[in-house]
Amino acid sequence: MQSDLESIINEYLGRRSGDQAPRCEVSSADPWHFDVGFSLADGAVYRIRNPRPGDEAALHEFADQLGPQSKWLFCPFPWGDSQEELTASFGRAIQRTVSRARAAYLLLHGVRSIGYFYLTGLGEISDVRRPDPWVPELGIGIADAYHGRGLGGLAVRLLQVVGRDLGVDAIELTTHPQNVAGYHTYLGAGFEQVGMLRIDAPASPDATAAADARRDERQMVYVINTAKRMAVLEHLAQQRAEALR
Numbered sequence: 504m505q506s507d508l509e510s511i512i513n514e515y516l517g518r519r520s521g522d523q524a525p526r527c528e529v530s531s532a533d534p535w536h537f538d539v540g541f542s543l544a545d546g547a548v549y550r551i552r553n554p555r556p557g558d559e560a561a562l563h564e565f566a567d568q569l570g571p572q573s574k575w576l577f578c579p580f581p582w583g584d585s586q587e588e589l590t591a592s593f594g595r596a597i598q599r600t601v602s603r604a605r606a607a608y609l610l611l612h613g614v615r616s617i618g619y620f621y622l623t624g625l626g627e628i629s630d631v632r633r634p635d636p637w638v639p640e641l642g643i644g645i646a647d648a649y650h651g652r653g654l655g656g657l658a659v660r661l662l663q664v665v666g667r668d669l670g671v672d673a674i675e676l677t678t679h680p681q682n683v684a685g686y687h688t689y690l691g692a693g694f695e696q697v698g699m700l701r702i703d704a705p706a707s708p709d710a711t712a713a714a715d716a717r718r719d720e721r722q723m724v725y726v727i728n729t730a731k732r733m734a735v736l737e738h739l740a741q742q743r744a745e746a747l748r
């Protein structure tokens with residue numbers, strides 16, 4: 504996993520830093536003890552690590568840098584709830600990483616949290632049997648001021664390395680048809696669209712409820728275990744059919 508991570512980050516740094524020698528430090532490359540740092544030619548220092556108990560404030564800091572449109576497109580949290588309820592929801596998300604049901608990562612610029620991304624639906628640590636096929640879901644949000652710098656593409660590629668390391672069969676996600684940046688980010692990382700999936704989501708960018716409407720999103724997949732490709736596609740088709748019932 505370590506060398507895959509280094510090559511992905513160095514490739515990103517090579518594109519962003521031009522002639523400057525890229526600097527990347529992978530101090531831990533276990534999906535659950537993840538700690539990666541890198542700096543760009545302009546001196547900006549970034550770090551990617553797992554969220555841990557007590558990181559609720561870091562998640563609030565990240566959330567405060569997402570505008571209404573981003574929150575409408577990326578809605579794993581009840582954005583319209585009170586600060587207390589949101590804090591509790593962040594706490595539960597952190598707990599899911601501690602229990603290894605979610606492999607989650609915070610992206611920091613200096614000390615500022617500017618991104619959160621994850622594979623979720625990994626099962627619980629006590630699970631003896633893995634689902635077959637094993638297809639966790641990817642989620643990603645990058646602070647608005649940092650869009651278009653290649654960080655989303657980098658995060659998706661890191662999650663593909665994590666998925667491979669965990670031995671999952673594929674990674675799935677959904678993205679709104681108007682999410683041009685998201686769609687291109689996933690296509691560029693090798694995801695393919697398999698259909699449209701009906702999901703619960705906020706009705707509009709200014710909705711106050713977390714998931715007060717149903718909407719159809721592109722369902723996309725990145726197959727890792729090609730021997731399971733047919734089973735993965737059938738599993739996703741079943742999800743789409745069930746969502747319409």
Ligand SMILES: CC(C)(COP(=O)(O)OP(=O)(O)OC[C@H]1O[C@@H](n2cnc3c(N)ncnc32)[C@H](O)[C@@H]1OP(=O)(O)O)[C@@H](O)C(=O)NCCC(=O)NCCS
Nearest residue numbers: 576577644645650651652653654655656684685687688691
């Ligand atoms: C979607 C998101 C994660 C993309 O991250 P990003 O850092 O802005 O994207 P990147 O700069 O890494 O760009 C990735 C690719 O998408 C392309 N892209 C980015 N924005 C684009 C746009 N508006 N139109 C067309 N292509 C675009 C880039 O050119 C790049 O392609 P390449 O790899 O071929 O060069 C980020 O914009 C975001 O967090 N948006 C708000 C929340 C959200 O939509 N989350 C996803 C929900 S499914």
